[in-house]
Structures are given as C-alpha cells and as structure tokens.
Amino acid sequence: MRDALDNPFSPGSDTIPEVWAGRAEQLSDWRDIVRPRRLAGLPERGRTILGEPGLGKSTLVRRIAQEASRAGDWVTPQLRIPAGADPLKLVAEAVLQLAADAGLTVSREKRIGDAISRVQAVAVSGISLTLRQSEGPEPYSALTDLLVEVGVAAIARGRTMALIHIDEIQNIGDEKALSQLLIALGDALTYAVEVAVPGGARVSRSLPIAVYLTGLPDFEDMAGARKGATFARRFKTTTLSAIANDDLAEALQEFVLEGWEVPDGNGGTARVMMDPDAASLIVDVCRGEPFLFQLAGEQAWYAGTNTTITADDVRRGWRGAQREATAHVERIIERLPAREKQLLQAMAGLPAEQRTLTRIAEVMGFSKVTAAGPTAQRLDTVRGIIDRGKPYSFRHRAIEAYLTSEWPKL
Ligand SMILES: Nc1ncnc2c1ncn2[C@@H]1O[C@H](COP(=O)(O)OP(=O)(O)O)[C@@H](O)[C@H]1O
Ligand SMILES: [Mg+2]
Incomplete structure (x- = not known):
C-alpha cells in the first residue's frame, strides 16, 4: 500500500488525474452549452483555452474529449503542435481519421472521394501546397470541405459530435499556416447545411462539430491583430487561473471521509485515509496550481506507509518536492518579457494595500503612471496573473507566494 502502483496522484503525466479538482x-460549458447547442444545429463558437504552464489546459480538454468519446462522439487525439512543425499536416491527418470514423473512407460518392484525396495531399505537403501555386484550392478549403462531410455524416448518425483538440497552439510560428488553420476550422464551425424537417420544410443548421484550441497566453498576441475580429467571432477565449482552495479541498474530501480504495496485495482492497489537517496542508502548499497539487499529493502518499496520510507526511513529502515547486514557478516567471517580470517584482515588493498602478509605476522607475499601464493590462487580461482591482492583487497565487514569502519552504 501507498506505493508507486496505487498512488492516485499524477503530476505531469499525460493521463487524466484520478484526483480531479474544480474546472x-x-x-459545464461543454456539457450544457457547446455539445447540446451544436447537436441541435445551433451556432456556437469554438473554444480557446489559454493559461500559464501547469494550469491544466491540456488535461481539461483531454477530459472533455474522453467524455465525448464515451458518449460515442468522434474525437481526435490531443494534437500537440511541436515548435516549428507544420500544423496543417497534423490536422489533415486527424481529419482523415475522423472521416474514417465517420465511415466516409468507404464512400463511393465522388465528392467525398475527392475531398479525401485533397486532404491526403495536405497531410503529405502541408502548407507548402500553397507555395507551389499549383492550380486548385488552398489547403484550408480542402480541410473545411472534408470537415463538412464529417459533420453531415454525424447528423445522419444522430446525436454524434466531431471534436477536434489542438494543443500548444502558441507553437504555430508560421503566420500563413496559422491563418489557413484558423480559417479552415472557423469555416467548418460557421458552415450551415440545409436539412429537411418533419412536414417537408427545409431549414439550415450548423454542423455538430466542436473545436478546442489550447496553449499559452502568448497565442493571444501572435496572431493578434491579424486574426482579429474574425477569429473572435468564431472562437471564445477563456484564460485559466488558479484552482480555488474550496475546489481543491473538495477533491481531497473523498480521502478524508471514506478513504481512497487501493488493492491490499492479497486480492482484496484497503482504504488510504487522510487526516483533515493533512488535506488542508496540501491545499495550502500548492497555491491553486493543479500541477503542484498533484505533486504535493504524490509526495505525501510516498512519505509514509500507514493507512492514514498525516500532516507530517505532507510536510516531509513537500520538503522533497520544494525544488520542483520552485522550478515550476521560476519557469513561468522566466518566460515572461522583462517588463512583465519587472512589474510583478515591483508589485510584490509593495505592501498589499499599496499595490496601485501609481505606486507600481514609481517603483518601476517610470515618470508617467500610464507607462506601466499596458504591461499591467497584459498581465491581467492576457495572462491572468494579476487582477487590476483596487488595489491590484495576484491571481497566480504560486507566483505571489514565491515573490513575497519563503514559499515553497514551510
Ligand atoms: N482539474 C485538475 N485537477 C487536478 N489536477 C489537475 C487538473 N488539471 C490538471 N491537473 C494536473 O496538473 C498537471 C498539469 O496539467 P496540464 O494539463 O499538463 O497543464 P497545462 O497544459 O496547462 O500546462 C497535470 O499533472 C495534471 O494531472
Ligand atoms: Mg499543456
């Protein structure tokens, strides 16, 4: 018991964590809005989920995709874009797989056969298809056409969605590839087909297709002004921030009340309990970071062998995890442009009640308050790291703890 095989915590792994918190x-946005609306033929934008590393963007959509798949939907795997890769190839490949799931690859209709071979060409050549200036439509229109066929097949099957998840979208460095991709997906999302309704009338409806894009907030500026209004009309952007303590506590409540079921090694099961103060301590040390929550839980699990996880286990476990916790926060801060880093440091150096733009600008050495304005705005609206209330406060509680206290030391 309490070994590597039965530990339910999973920092950094690519599985959906067993101990799930919040979000x-x-x-509910997926269950109660996106899926039902698109199934009903109503328009609904794609979703872009951004946030600093470790906030659970990939995991969240992986979980949504798992739910969808269990409901019988056609789902792409998480399409992770490596830096510098041609996203069109990757997405074309995935759309071909969706077409196969939809049974289109065996269709004898010429229109569908053509759509498939055009996407096969995109899967091979990607964005370079546009550069050859060959006759024929651009790659994006091939992708859109096949997605539309997938959508039509989903309508015919009934109560079926096609879901596309593209991850690490900030890695799409090629402007042309990015715009082709966003247009292809956006066009499929806004496409309307005519269907017959009882009584014989024909009405137009949207396709049961959903698109989730996940990645770092930097994506927001990358395509920024260029993708602009059209992109915003087609995709709704959410920026994730820390998970609330109440949600983290709720996730651990199962350990506290009933215990976590594990094999006892003799063919039966046993339960690993958690003292309430151990649960509180895990919630406290991780500062709302899902990655650190998993890390603190994992280390506490390993720190003892009894059937109950104690606060002392959490403390000893966390001591071993501190370096990793520090590295996690430092990585996030290091990635920020110098100005943003400087603003966070200025803000952290001030007593909480004095964190106003005026004081922060002063500490940063600006003669005009407004000079710090755009940086503060980005840290708030684009990154979700601070909140420009009165006074300013930190939304990223691990960054706050790191910059203003001895954290992660206990
Ligand atoms: N809602 C959640 N509840 C508990 N743990 C989570 C949750 N979301 C993510 N995690 C954990 O946090 C870690 C980081 O998640 P990940 O999805 O990789 O972050 P991101 O993609 O934002 O960088 C993973 O180890 C995952 O297990
Ligand atoms: Mg990720």
Whole structure:
C-alpha cells in the first residue's frame, strides 16, 4: 500500500488525474452549452483555452474529449503542435481519421472521394501546397470541405459530435499556416447545411462539430491583430487561473471521509485515509496550481506507509518536492518579457494595500503612471496573473507566494 502502483496522484503525466479538482465551469460549458447547442444545429463558437504552464489546459480538454468519446462522439487525439512543425499536416491527418470514423473512407460518392484525396495531399505537403501555386484550392478549403462531410455524416448518425483538440497552439510560428488553420476550422464551425424537417420544410443548421484550441497566453498576441475580429467571432477565449482552495479541498474530501480504495496485495482492497489537517496542508502548499497539487499529493502518499496520510507526511513529502515547486514557478516567471517580470517584482515588493498602478509605476522607475499601464493590462487580461482591482492583487497565487514569502519552504 501507498506505493508507486496505487498512488492516485499524477503530476505531469499525460493521463487524466484520478484526483480531479474544480474546472466545473469549463466542463459545464461543454456539457450544457457547446455539445447540446451544436447537436441541435445551433451556432456556437469554438473554444480557446489559454493559461500559464501547469494550469491544466491540456488535461481539461483531454477530459472533455474522453467524455465525448464515451458518449460515442468522434474525437481526435490531443494534437500537440511541436515548435516549428507544420500544423496543417497534423490536422489533415486527424481529419482523415475522423472521416474514417465517420465511415466516409468507404464512400463511393465522388465528392467525398475527392475531398479525401485533397486532404491526403495536405497531410503529405502541408502548407507548402500553397507555395507551389499549383492550380486548385488552398489547403484550408480542402480541410473545411472534408470537415463538412464529417459533420453531415454525424447528423445522419444522430446525436454524434466531431471534436477536434489542438494543443500548444502558441507553437504555430508560421503566420500563413496559422491563418489557413484558423480559417479552415472557423469555416467548418460557421458552415450551415440545409436539412429537411418533419412536414417537408427545409431549414439550415450548423454542423455538430466542436473545436478546442489550447496553449499559452502568448497565442493571444501572435496572431493578434491579424486574426482579429474574425477569429473572435468564431472562437471564445477563456484564460485559466488558479484552482480555488474550496475546489481543491473538495477533491481531497473523498480521502478524508471514506478513504481512497487501493488493492491490499492479497486480492482484496484497503482504504488510504487522510487526516483533515493533512488535506488542508496540501491545499495550502500548492497555491491553486493543479500541477503542484498533484505533486504535493504524490509526495505525501510516498512519505509514509500507514493507512492514514498525516500532516507530517505532507510536510516531509513537500520538503522533497520544494525544488520542483520552485522550478515550476521560476519557469513561468522566466518566460515572461522583462517588463512583465519587472512589474510583478515591483508589485510584490509593495505592501498589499499599496499595490496601485501609481505606486507600481514609481517603483518601476517610470515618470508617467500610464507607462506601466499596458504591461499591467497584459498581465491581467492576457495572462491572468494579476487582477487590476483596487488595489491590484495576484491571481497566480504560486507566483505571489514565491515573490513575497519563503514559499515553497514551510
Ligand atoms: N482539474 C485538475 N485537477 C487536478 N489536477 C489537475 C487538473 N488539471 C490538471 N491537473 C494536473 O496538473 C498537471 C498539469 O496539467 P496540464 O494539463 O499538463 O497543464 P497545462 O497544459 O496547462 O500546462 C497535470 O499533472 C495534471 O494531472
Ligand atoms: Mg499543456
């Protein structure tokens, strides 16, 4: 018991964690808005979920995709874009797989056969198809056409969605590839087909297709002004921030009340309990970071062999995890442009009640308050790291803890 095989915590792995916390709003957005509306033929934008590393963007959409797949939907795997890769090839490949799931690859209709071979060409050549100036439509229109066929097949099957998840979208460095991709997906999302309704009338409806894009907030500026208004009309952007302590506590409540079921090694099961103060301590040390929550839980699990995880286990476990916790936060801060880093440091150096733009600008050495304005705005609206209330405060509680206290030291 309490070994590597039965530990339910999973920092950094690519599986959906067994100990799940929060994100109820985003899950409900899928269950209660995106899926039912698109199934009903109503228009609904794609979703872009951004946030600093470790906030659970990939995991969240992986979980949504798992739910969809269990409901019988056609789902792409998480399409992770490596830096510098041609996203069109990757997405074309995935759309071909969706077409196969939809049974289109065996269709004898010429229109569908053509759509498939055009996407096969995109899967091979990607964005370079546009550069050859060959006759024929651009790659994006091939992707859109096949997605539309997938959508039509989903309508015919009934109560079926096609879901596309593209991850690490900030890695799409090629402007042309990015715009082709966003247009292809956006066109499929806004496409309307005519269907017959009882009584014989024909009405137009949207396709049962959903698109989730996940990645770092930097994506927001990359395509920024260029993708602009059209992109915003087609995709709704959410920026994730820390998970609330109440949600983290709720996730651990199962350990506290009933215990976590594990094999006892003799063919039966046993339960690993957690003292309430151990649960509180895990919630406290991780500062709302899902990655650190998993890390603190994992280390506490390993720190003892008894059937109950104690606060002392959490403390000893966390001591071993501190370096990793520090590295996690430092990585996030290091990635920020110098100005943003400087603003965070200025803000952290001030007593909480003095964190106003005026004081922050002063500490940063600006003669005009407004000079710090755009940086503060980005840290708030684009990154979700601070909140420009009165006074300013930190939304990223691990960054705050790191810059203003001895954290992660206990
Ligand atoms: N809602 C959640 N509840 C508990 N743990 C989570 C949750 N979301 C993510 N995690 C954990 O946090 C870690 C980082 O998640 P990940 O999805 O890789 O972050 P991101 O894609 O934002 O960088 C993973 O180890 C995952 O297990
Ligand atoms: Mg990720």
